[in-house]
Each structure stands twice: as structure tokens, then as C-alpha cells.
Amino acid sequence: xxxxxxxxxxxxxxxxxxxxxxxxxxxxxxxxxxxxxxxxxxxxxxxxxxxxxxxxxxxxxxxxxxxxxxxxxxxxxxxxxxxxxxxxxxxxxxxxxxxxxxxxxxxxxxxxx
Numbered sequence: 790x791x792x793x794x795x796x797x798x799x800x801x802x803x804x805x806x807x808x809x810x811x812x813x814x815x816x817x818x819x820x821x822x823x824x825x826x827x828x829x830x831x832x833x834x835x836x837x838x839x840x841x842x843x844x845x846x847x848x849x850x851x852x853x854x855x856x857x858x859x860x861x862x863x864x865x866x867x868x869x870x871x872x873x874x875x876x877x878x879x880x881x882x883x884x885x886x887x888x889x890x891x892x893x894x895x896x897x898x899x900x901x902x
Contacts, residue, residue, distance in 0.1 A: 795819040796827055804865065 790796040799815030818824070 793821055793824055796824050
């Protein structure tokens, strides 16, 4: 959720792999009622099923894990540049019209006709 006006729901993550290469699907929703319902459901989920992590109870970080994280961070930081060498897919954005399917939104006939 961004604010009370719009949210995005889908499979994308804010990481170089999702943004540059993976075929992800997201919906952008501008609807206060939907966002109110979504916000309430997320609040309930966090209150009932999430557990706070206590950093003092975590196991110590191993040197090998730090080295792996360092390498992975720098590889992923450059990944979008490297992904530019790969064939591109073009995202297809379609505006949904109430009562129609996005693939049929430009059709003059309703989808059930």
C-alpha cells in the first residue's frame, strides 16, 4: 500500500532480479474501499500471525555468511547492467474497464456477448 488512494498487489519484489529479468505480474489499484479492506487485513495478519524477532536471540553471524552476502550484494548490484545483454521482453500494460477483461477492454462487445 502506498497511501489511502492506491496500492499495488502482485508478485514483484523490489530487487534487481524481479525488476530487470523476471516476468512478474502486478495490479495497480486506485480504490479507497479496496485499500481500506487491504489495510485492515494486513493489520490483522500482523497482529495475529507475525512474531517480533529479537536480535539478541539470533545465532551469531559466521564469517562465511558475511563473505557470501558481500559477494551476492555486489553481483546483484551489477545484475541489471548484465541483464541488459539478454534479449528483452516488453511489459504489456492494459487498463481494466469495469465489467470487461483487460484483453477485451478495447472491444465494443462485452466479453459475455
